[in-house]
Amino acid sequence: MANRPAIRQLSDPGALKALGHPLRQRILQHLGMHGPATSTTLSRALGENTGTLSYHLRQLEQNGFIEDIPERSNGRERWWRQISRDLRWPSADELDEESQQLLDEITEFKVEEELELARRFFRDHRRYGEWAKASRGLTHLTREEIDEFFEAYMELLSRFSRAPDNASPGARPVFLRFFTMPASEDPSS
Template sequence: MANRPAVRRLSDPGAHKALGHPLRQRILRHLGVHGPATSTTLSRALGENTGTLSYHLRQLEHNGFIEEIPERSTGRERWWRQISADLRWPSAGEAREMDEESRQLLDEITEFKVEEELELARRFFTDHRRYGEWARASRGLTHMTSEELGEFFEAYMELLSRFRRTQEDASPGARPVFLRFFTMPATEDPPS
């Protein structure tokens, strides 16, 4: 069983800048899906030159999103892996405390992520039959207090951690699988 990664709130301006570049998002997704890589293998996969990738890899490393794998690195060839983390958007209170530049960067990241999430949803609804047993979905509606929703979310995160695997520690036959979870009120008005 995998250990539950530390919670990391995206309230740090450095993290916003590191995540605010679309190529860095592509790098993180590639490392998450395909496992460790070098700037050369990323160059082939992402169609970018190795110098550009090396710069962006250093930015991701500096901000704690990836790390070098010293035992695999030799000479100029450095291997990188994504650091397992429970990344969470800032709470409403944390967001209010952020400076304007940080809020703007977070909004830009959110906009990029919305497009990415919409594309995944389109793929699911268009191609779910093709994915067979690998495509699963659920929708629900319930009535909860904010505290109950917080408990539900933490239970979900615990379940996700229980099944979290990297490419290196996955079972034979395992495939990378996108998992998404979000909640929102079903009505605009809070209960009276």
């Protein structure tokens, strides 16, 4: 059973700025899917020059999203890995105005990515065979029960979370998504 990663509330404007760049999101996704990489291997994979990638890698490192792997690095070539964290968005009332604006910007460009994943699932799910699973549900929960459900989900996600270099033979990167929202706009129903 995997150790549950440390919970990190993303309320720091510096961390939000670090996540607020689309190339940094692509770097994190690549490291999450393929494991450790150098700026050279990332350059080939992402189609960016190594100077640009080095800058963005330093921003991610300074804000605690990735780390250098000293035992793999040699000379000028540094290897990077994603730091396993349970990243949580704070509620709107916990953020100052600047942080809320940064979070809104991140959410705005992530929406298109999420919609494309949903479109891809519905378009290609037959091609993925047993790799494609979906579930939808409706229930009646209190706010406290939603929190309890979310924590149970995060525990389950942690239990099955594997980095590429710790994955079982035959494992593939798999996107997982979860969200809750009221079924109606009327708070009394």
